């Protein structure tokens with residue numbers, strides 16, 4: 001088994017255990033009071049969605065973004081939620097049924113191997129892409145699938161540039177249950193994501209949020 005396979009197995013195991021209570025426990029992620037909802041709202045706004053648009057929510061988890069996306073695209077639009085973990089998708093399925101949405105489809109797949117539908121208007125990924133070892137390839141595949149002017153938006157956590165050691169240790173201790181954190185810190189995936197977006201997209205913006213503990217990266221496919 002390669003290191004990448006081990007990381008993936010660890011993730012699936014972790015999220016199978018977390019799925020049932022994820023909607024509640026994630027409110028404490030990465031710390032109680034963290035402005036996660038405001039950050040999600042910002043990420044969805046950065047997609048620039050219009051009624052009728054099709055959007056891929058990559059590593060959608062239990063579908064916490066779906067209500068915001070539904071509001072933006074309306075019943076004539078379409079959401080494709082993709083995730084690696086069956087149990088997280090089962091919760092997303094419950095959310096879809098509870099809300100009676102008929103325009104959301106779910107796909108169980110590894111982001112690294114996902115075949116993006118051609119011509120999508122937007123791709124979103126929240127609090128997940130830094131956990132994907134092949135994040136640069138996923139950004140590139142998604143960028144190629146976007147329609148002209150389509151938007152790719154990634155919201156995720158990062159380690160702040162300047163931070164006292166004790167605070168960094170506290171932060172990583174809090175995030176530890178959610179991911180293979182040591183490997184994550186060493187890999188510095190937010191830098192990989194930033195470089196990939198600059199390589200693959202036009203008009204790339206990079207905004208650090210909440211004292212550099214999160215980032216919002218957005219870019220567009222150049223009109224064809």
Ligand SMILES: C[S@@+](CC[C@H](N)C(=O)[O-])C[C@H]1O[C@@H](n2cnc3c(N)ncnc32)[C@H](O)[C@@H]1O
Pocket residue numbers: 011012015026058059060061062063064065082083084085088109110111112125126127128131132133178
């Ligand atoms: C912290 S949760 C975030 C879920 C959701 N995006 C949100 O904002 O609540 C991370 C999610 O990423 C998924 N994930 C991790 N690695 C993945 C991969 N390689 N491909 C697809 N999904 C992945 C996990 O199964 C989990 O549901």
